Amino acid sequence: MKIAVIGAGIGGLAAARALVAGGHEVTVFEASERAGGVVGSTRVDGFLREHAASSFLGGPPRGALALCHELGVAVDKASPNAKTRWIYLDGKLRALPSSPLSLATTDLMTWRGKLALLREPFRARAAAGEDESVHAFAARRLGPEAARAFVAPFVTGVFAADSHDISLAAGFPKFAALEAEGGLVRGMIKQMVRGVRDKTPKTPRGLYAPAGGVGRLAEAMASSLGSRVRTEARVSSIVSAAAGGVSVDGERFDGAVIAIPAALAADLVGDLPELAAKLRVFKRAPTAIVYLGMPEAAVTKARNGFGFLVGAGEDVRVLGCVFETTVWPDRAPSGQALLRCIFGGSRDPDAASLAEQELIALARHDLERVLGATGEPTHASVVRWPRGIAQYAVGHKDLVRAAVAAARKHRIALAGADYRGAGINDLIADGDVVAAEVRTWG
Ligand SMILES: Cc1cc2nc3c(=O)[nH]c(=O)nc-3n(C[C@H](O)[C@H](O)[C@H](O)COP(=O)(O)OP(=O)(O)OC[C@H]3O[C@@H](n4cnc5c(N)ncnc54)[C@H](O)[C@@H]3O)c2cc1C
Incomplete structure (x- = not known):
């Protein structure tokens, strides 16, 4: 079949790869100039910043680690120094018990x-x-x-x-x-x-990331699809085609996989009101990541552990912080530490839309409070996602079943973080689920 995939985030790329493997003729439409969606990795001032996902667990047999091996993407394993996880609760950092x-x-x-x-x-x-x-x-x-x-x-x-x-x-x-x-x-x-x-070989445990960042995996997935990925190709409508199948901005396909945030997908299928209504129920929470680079000596507490998470109602607004250079030592110039502070989410959505300088000041304040980190940062930047993290409310699986059934009537399949798992591992494994859904179209 001739299938259109809308959106080249990890979800769309994984679906496209599974469909190509199933013998379909696939075209991926991506609005921006690069594939990967929220996933991407950039080096600024010698600091490697992940735009969204920064790591994944090695466990799942059909997950990101296996795909990195298949595509020849070199991976790093998290440093053993990153073992301890901290919780900031009742005004104090406390180690999460591990035994x-x-x-x-x-x-x-x-x-x-x-x-x-x-x-x-x-x-x-x-x-x-x-x-x-x-x-x-x-x-x-x-x-x-x-x-x-x-x-x-x-x-x-x-x-x-x-x-x-x-x-x-x-x-x-x-x-x-x-x-x-x-x-x-x-x-x-x-x-x-x-x-x-169970005598089948055990999958590797622990936390992994491609050397150079998770963006390298997105790039390799897109390269494996070659000219099937059309960038700077924003789709504005999907309607049922008179000859059967779907029409994507006037181009006929036997069916489509929509792999963009559900709220945007609802706008694309405005002419299919039942489906549009069933897509509008899925919510995303806005998120801002503040990256702070600091001399290692200024944040000695960040030398031990993966990072900290903050309990509800504490005296800071940061939701959590990853000690990036303790987990991945090559993500900053020598002698420097990189800290990744997460703000916003559905716990504090307003924080995600604060001005950049306000967010940086907030991150500095909170890191001083939690880690005793003082002094001028050597790097400070913000990555912001107004449609950041998918939110799975109670009853989510029923909502997904209803949306998938409504989409199926029009030979449309749904992919991406809003439905069956938002992590990189989930999205990669979900490619096979989407390919199975497409097979039901006959
Ligand atoms: C701050 C943050 C931290 C995270 N950390 C982790 C982590 O550590 N580990 C982990 O496993 N996961 C993590 N995640 C989750 C994971 O990164 C995301 O859930 C996942 O990458 C989303 O992929 P997606 O394909 O669903 O959507 P997206 O990445 O949103 O991709 C959708 C694509 O569709 C395109 N598009 C939109 N509209 C159109 C249109 N009309 N026409 C054509 N193209 C269109 C967009 O340009 C985009 O490229 C994190 C997410 C965030 C936001």
Whole structure:
């Protein structure tokens, strides 16, 4: 079939690659002058800045790491110095426990909170098929202290959102799967037993990024598609074609994959009102990343660990900060540290639209408060995404099912971060889901 893919972000590129592998004739329409969407990597003043995604887990067999190997993109593994993760809670940085001993001694919870954790294996399972918020799940299984101290900052780290607002089933399917197996501890034991019995080769663990940044992977994906990717080719409408299939700005295709943010997709299919209405329900939260470069000596606390996440209601506005040069030592000139501070999200959307100098001042203030970092930065810049991070509300999976069904009627498939996973790994694996959807068109 002759298929149009609208949008050359990671979602569109992955879908296009899967369709080409399935023997289809594919044209990718990309509005901007480069492929990759929000993903991109630029070096400024010797500091490597990621525009959005900065790393991915090595685990999934059909994920980003496997694709890097397939496309010959060199990868780095996160430094062992990045092991500790910090939580800023009740005005102080506290290490996230990583072992039973550190859990017993952590100052993130009281003894009452720790005892509540021990009761996790004995708690009742949620009713099958019912979605709930991540907060409701965590409070029910682990107790309110763990929900506040560990789970809420973790949700902020992934969705820049409040844990009350994110669906467990759609946002954290691995936890939902453990729940379906009887709870976190019971589910993990069952998975471990299956893992020991499973003789297929184990996938690499840990955190990875292409050498030179995640943008290198987007570039390699686009190159692998060659002249099928048309840049500076903004699509303004998709309608049903009289001869069957779809018409993309007047050009006929057997079908289309829409891989742009859902709110923009709704505008493209304005002539298909049922589909447009079903796309408008998906929300994105605005995000701003402030990069600060500083002499290493000015931020000694950032030499240990991946970074910190901030609990709700603290005295700073930064949602979290990655100690970039502790994780990836070659991302700054020698003797310099690079810090990536995230603002905005659905927790604090107004922060994402502050003026650049205000955001930089805020980042400096917050890093002084949390890390004791003082002095003039050697680099300061902002990367802003008004449609930043996809937000999966409770009931999200039902909304996706309804939108996919409405799109199918017009030989349209939906791809990208709004639907079945927003991380780079999810989007790459999702290419196969989109190709399977296209096969249903016959
Ligand atoms: C700040 C931030 C940090 C993140 N960190 C991580 C991380 O560490 N790890 C991780 O795995 N993920 C991370 N993510 C998530 C991940 O980067 C994104 O979810 C993903 O890259 C989005 O890809 P996409 O293809 O859905 O959409 P996009 O990247 O938004 O791509 C859509 C493309 O469509 C094009 N387009 C729009 N309208 C049209 C039109 N009318 N015609 C033609 N083209 C059009 C756009 O120009 C764009 O290129 C992060 C995201 C953000 C914002």
